[in-house]
Amino acid sequence: MQAKLEQRALLISIVMTLLVAGLGVAVGLYAGSQSILFDGVFSTIDAAMSGLALLVSRLAVKEASRRFQHGYWHFEPMVAALNGSILLLLCFYAFLNAIRGLLSGGHPLEIGAAMLYALVVVIICSAMAGYLKRINRRADSEFLRIDHKNWLMAAMITAALLLAFIIAMLLQDTQLAHWTPYVDSALLAVLTLCFIPVPIGIIRRAMKEVFLIAPSAVDREVQAAMEGVMQRDGVLYYYSHVAKSGRGHFIEIHIVTCPDFSAGRGVIEMDEIREEISSRLSIPPQRRWFTVAFTSEERWA
The missing domain is CATH 1.20.1510.10 (Cation efflux protein transmembrane domain)
Structure with a gap:
């Protein structure tokens, strides 16, 4: 529309x-x-x-x-x-x-x-x-x-x-x-x-x-969305990268966790975190390229 x-x-x-x-x-x-x-x-x-x-x-x-x-x-x-x-x-x-x-x-x-x-x-x-x-x-x-x-x-x-x-x-x-x-x-x-x-x-x-300069408003939004995630057990820290190109927003978040993070619930807990972050972003899903990755080794973040 x-x-x-x-x-x-x-x-x-x-x-x-x-x-x-x-x-x-x-x-x-x-x-x-x-x-x-x-x-x-x-x-x-x-x-x-x-x-x-x-x-x-x-x-x-x-x-x-x-x-x-x-x-x-x-x-x-x-x-x-x-x-x-x-x-x-x-x-x-x-x-x-x-x-x-x-x-x-x-x-x-x-x-x-x-x-x-x-x-x-x-x-x-x-x-x-x-x-x-x-x-x-x-x-x-x-x-x-x-x-x-x-x-x-x-x-x-x-x-x-x-x-x-x-x-x-x-x-x-x-x-x-x-x-x-x-x-x-x-x-x-x-x-x-x-x-x-x-x-x-x-x-x-x-x-x-x-030049893919990070839009400050989107960057602040991502930081705010991650505050709740960082309170979860096993989540250590994260790295985020944002850029805007036309009407599209590119958002990448790499979360570093303990080796045994989500051992009991597996991928379900990771998807819950993705959904939690997504719900706190004002950018419509059709206008963003959104990636949330998990790793226990910082070199992959």
């Missing part, structure tokens, strides 16, 4: 992103606005990355195969890192163009068309941000979380563009009218600086998973 919600929401997001992208490129070229053109190109790349995310989300819910015996979860952070890297490079290139425009004296802008574009896009982006936030309460998807932030950021930035275009229109018949050619390049510079934290955040979170 969660996977279907995620995939449907991503598909709707892709369609709406392409609509905004096409509108941005068309209006940007017509109005001579670099900031709107950048917004359209940004949305086009975002749509392409969302399409890739949709493909990966379908892979991630499949069963493990002969070649991918741990499943397809690891593709999710790789796609997220690629997404963030491309968007970061686009922001950097657009910022350099904005500086060049300011240094060359700016350029005229068709403010009426730019204002209409900004108003329409603010409405679309706000509606999509609200929709994705509502859906992700049930889907709990990292892709939808990223997509929601992208739409929310787009709504806020486009609202700022609308305000700036209104100010530029008001300045046209005043003594400050000579500044209006600089408005678009200045907006592009501000726009890219506002967008840059988004891909940086995406890259940072994705690389944590690519």
